[in-house]
Amino acid sequence: MQIILEKSKCIGCGSCAAVCPKLFEMGEDGKAHLKNSKTNSENEILEIGEEKCAKEATEVC
Secondary structure: OEEEEEHHHOOOOOHHHHHOOOOEEEOOOOOEEEOOOEEOOOEEEEEOOOOHHHHHHHHHO
């Protein structure tokens, strides 16, 4: 499973980090970040096994 966090779409509400702190964290910039992800200028990408909280985190935002 792959998670792609589109940085430009993050509203900084923190819901993803609250629901799934194993994968998401809030940065000093007030935006969500994927822990241990590969980052390019537009996205953060993380390869994971099946993780229930990842799906829940994307649904709450």
